[in-house]
Amino acid sequence: xxxxxxxxxxxxxxxxxxxxxxxxxxxxxxxxxxxxxxxxxxxxxxxxxxxxxxxxxxxxxxxxxxxxxxxxxxxxxxxxxxxxxxxxxxxxxxxxxxxxxxxxxxxxxxxxxxxxxxxxxxxxxxxxxxxxxxxxxxxxxxxxxxxxxxxxxxxxxxxxxxxxxxxxxxxxxxxxxxxxxxxxxxxxxxxxxxxxxxxxxxxxxxxxxxxxxxxxxxxxxxxxxxxxxxxxxxxxxxxxxxxxxxxxxxxxxxxxxxxxxxxxxxxxxxxxxxxxxxxxxxxxxxxxxxxxxxxxxxxxxxxxxxxxxxxxxxxxxxxxxxxxxxxxxxxxxxxxxxxxxxxxxxxxxxxxxxxxxxxxxxxxxxxxxxxxxxxxxxxxxxxxxxxxxxxxxxxxxxxxxxxxxxxxxxxxxxxxxxxxxxxxxxxxxxxxxxxxxxxxxxxxxxxxxxxxxxxxxxxxxxxxxxxxxxxxxxxxxxxxxxxxxxxxxxxxxxxxxxxxxxxxxxxxxxxxxxxxxxxxxxxxxxxxxxxxxxxxxxxxxxxxxxxxxxxxxxxxxxxxxxxxxxxxxxxxxxxxxxxxxxxxxxxxxxxxxxxxxxxxxxxxxxxxxxxxxxxxxxxxxxxxxxxxxxxxxxxxxxxxxxxxxxxxxxxxxxxxxxxxxxxxxxxxxxxxxxxxxxxxxxxxxxxxxx
Amino acid sequence: xxxxxxxxxxxxxxxxxxxxxxxxxxxxxxxxxxxxxxxxxxxxxxxxxxxxxxxxxxxxxxxxxxxxxxxxxxxxxxxxxxxxxxxxxxxxxxxxxxxxxxxxxxxxxxxxxxxxxxxxxxxxxxxxxxxxxxxxxxxxxxxxxxxxxxxxxxxxxxxxxxxxxxxxxxxxx
Numbered sequence: 001x002x003x004x005x006x007x008x009x010x011x012x013x014x015x016x017x018x019x020x021x022x023x024x025x026x027x028x029x030x031x032x033x034x035x036x037x038x039x040x041x042x043x044x045x046x047x048x049x050x051x052x053x054x055x056x057x058x059x060x061x062x063x064x065x066x067x068x069x070x071x072x073x074x075x076x077x078x079x080x081x082x083x084x085x086x087x088x089x090x091x092x093x094x095x096x097x098x099x100x101x102x103x104x105x106x107x108x109x110x111x112x113x114x115x116x117x118x119x120x121x122x123x124x125x126x127x128x129x130x131x132x133x134x135x136x137x138x139x140x141x142x143x144x145x146x147x148x149x150x151x152x153x154x155x156x157x158x159x160x161x162x163x164x165x166x167x168x169x170x171x172x173x174x175x176x177x178x179x180x181x182x183x184x185x186x187x188x189x190x191x192x193x194x195x196x197x198x199x200x201x202x203x204x205x206x207x208x209x210x211x212x213x214x215x216x217x218x219x220x221x222x223x224x225x226x227x228x229x230x231x232x233x234x235x236x237x238x239x240x241x242x243x244x245x246x247x248x249x250x251x252x253x254x255x256x257x258x259x260x261x262x263x264x265x266x267x268x269x270x271x272x273x274x275x276x277x278x279x280x281x282x283x284x285x286x287x288x289x290x291x292x293x294x295x296x297x298x299x300x301x302x303x304x305x306x307x308x309x310x311x312x313x314x315x316x317x318x319x320x321x322x323x324x325x326x327x328x329x330x331x332x333x334x335x336x337x338x339x340x341x342x343x344x345x346x347x348x349x350x351x352x353x354x355x356x357x358x359x360x361x362x363x364x365x366x367x368x369x370x371x372x373x374x375x376x377x378x379x380x381x382x383x384x385x386x387x388x389x390x391x392x393x394x395x396x397x398x399x400x401x402x403x404x405x406x407x408x409x410x411x412x413x414x415x416x417x418x419x420x421x422x423x424x425x426x427x428x429x430x431x432x433x434x435x436x437x438x439x440x441x442x443x444x445x446x447x448x449x450x451x452x453x454x455x456x457x458x459x460x461x462x463x464x465x466x467x468x469x470x471x472x473x474x475x476x477x478x479x480x481x482x483x484x485x486x487x488x489x490x491x492x493x494x495x496x497x498x499x500x501x502x503x504x505x506x507x508x509x510x511x512x513x514x515x516x517x518x519x520x521x522x523x524x525x526x527x528x529x530x531x532x533x534x535x536x537x538x539x540x541x542x543x544x545x546x547x548x549x550x551x552x553x554x555x556x557x558x559x560x561x562x563x564x565x566x567x568x569x570x571x572x573x574x575x576x577x578x579x580x581x582x583x584x585x586x587x588x589x590x591x592x593x594x595x596x597x598x599x600x601x602x603x604x605x606x607x608x609x610x611x612x613x614x615x616x617x618x619x620x621x622x623x624x625x626x627x628x629x630x631x632x633x634x635x636x637x638x639x640x641x642x643x644x645x646x647x648x649x650x651x652x653x654x655x656x657x658x659x660x661x662x663x664x665x666x667x668x669x670x671x672x673x674x675x676x677x678x679x680x681x682x683x684x685x686x687x688x689x690x
Numbered sequence: 691x692x693x694x695x696x697x698x699x700x701x702x703x704x705x706x707x708x709x710x711x712x713x714x715x716x717x718x719x720x721x722x723x724x725x726x727x728x729x730x731x732x733x734x735x736x737x738x739x740x741x742x743x744x745x746x747x748x749x750x751x752x753x754x755x756x757x758x759x760x761x762x763x764x765x766x767x768x769x770x771x772x773x774x775x776x777x778x779x780x781x782x783x784x785x786x787x788x789x790x791x792x793x794x795x796x797x798x799x800x801x802x803x804x805x806x807x808x809x810x811x812x813x814x815x816x817x818x819x820x821x822x823x824x825x826x827x828x829x830x831x832x833x834x835x836x837x838x839x840x841x842x843x844x845x846x847x848x849x850x851x852x853x854x855x856x857x858x859x860x861x862x863x
Contacts, residue, residue, distance in 0.1 A: 363712065372716070386724055386728070391735065401782060404732055405731060407727075407731040408730075412727035415719075416723070604819070605819040606819065607819060624816030625766070625817050635771060635816055637816050
């Protein structure tokens, strides 16, 4: 009953979305405002409709309707309710509905803004968002139906269909498979929706870009309107990537957080183009340049967003994340092809109206450095893309499949990352148009000189890894430059307004959120770089089988194996839990409990590390095997991960900085409020926290 | 603004060449990075049948081999952390797998077919969670003179890991 209702809601939404897109386009071309208004209302209607569909799935999941295939595959009665609810995105069908729900929510949110002077953009926003929505709904309705029931056909085959196939009996399992235990982790519960929020949010800047092109607007209005959308999209995408890394570190038990898996890369690629976009739009806003390039970037980002959803959801590439093979691959391919080619054709058609208002001046002007930043991000993108498609290409060309693994990505991207670090230190000190090598040199020589202490110190301490020495040097250099920028700005305020340092810093960031939010993000990146270089270059590992009381040494750490116990839990697990004592430089620092859970229902084991975490390093112990009867020997794999916590700390700072940059302005017209300055600042800025 | 523009009118052409050359240099550097890294890190991904045919050419380089794990052959010495098992040939072509009824079916057939080409694998390290009968093993390493594959890396995939058929016996109604 609920299933029929939900499916019906999906079909109605699909029709509504198609109508909205058609009516909006026709109304705009024929200049019929009443049709456009009708289309806008159709768009508003899709949100409650998709909400009903999503709620139907949630009700089915929570109440355990195991005759529905989706419910039976992603939930089981022993799962807690919150996991049943979040199972909405635990499988392919549900996550496509979730995607659609977000799309309609964002389209609705965008349509509620004050349109005033941008009214001519509206119909095309409706077209883009509703076409995207209709595409995802068509996948759900025709190929991946979350409401399909299970049937047993006359020849004993198990099938899933909405309506009873001829001669089939209905099938109603008493319990479901349950969510994959690997996915029952708080990080994993919120990781997919974060990525999806980021993905779907990037559709909005694309929609406005296309609307601007269609209506022949050559100004940067679309960028200004969608600046916050892009920042929020980027925020969620970054958060999703960081959470995914944390999940891998906590749950997957291989001592790392990023494996250059094709699906990770699929989520990473729109982040790369999005990051390039966020930087290069500033050049268009300030100097009226790079208009074509920004269009290309946002089209690329949109295509990569759809491609990312496709890779995670089609099983075309084998990876940790891939869901089962399914029929929706070709559909995605066609949709990406059509939208990307269509958008590019439109861009070429409108090429001449997007004239640049300025020339690139000096090689060291800020716009040139931004361009360089874009070039490096694109370079990393090409590396990623090449790595993902290389097996396919080599198979076409040579007939045998040749793959490239993490060493390829690490080797090819690390010089580019270092280049970006260097830019991060230099670019904030450059000025638009006029900077030269000399002015930049004058601005950076002090922090550069001070930061030289780092490579020198590392070298004298006996470190010989060129990558690490260079990386840490640049990281410290960027940190100094950025902190100096904060100091300079705050100092000026302290002198001018007689403010105390904290207040001056607070107001400084509040006044120019994008700029100082950006600097905070840069500091976050520096912290992450500390951690990443630490674990990439200095990670050590060992493994051994120990008898009770025996010990193992790794660097400054000694670990003794004390005991092991094995027991069943109420939620259907068998747990083997070891107790080990850890000594650092001969001093006892505590016990760790690495364990291995075995899920009876899904017959899947899961390795949970025992970790001693400090800012300096992680001592990461995995229990990988044991002798169940004698309980004497147990095998451990042990990692020493230096500085890894800087990755998470940096991630936190990074997200915080993005929030500062994206924080809504208290006044919709900041230009006017700035003129009133003085008195109004006190009341206007306390919300500028974050 | 107008002053600035005037100032940049003159270096316009030479300025553009400067940027073009700079940009091309960077693009060239990126292309070089990609090409050299591909060269250094490329791994042949072969089926067992292909490895047997090309075994001489592949002897001294890292290759990646995919096969179906035969559960009966798994043996593990926890003391020395030595893991041994045999994998049976599965086709590498996705379409072929699809036609044969999906990965799970292909893995099942490979293990139960006594004529399928087999490869003995030795791996030093912990016993992975997912190593079980009819799992797909992707091993990276070298083929030894003795015809045994010495794996440095072992990746396992169970095609049924994320979405499984609901077992038929569970309360049919």
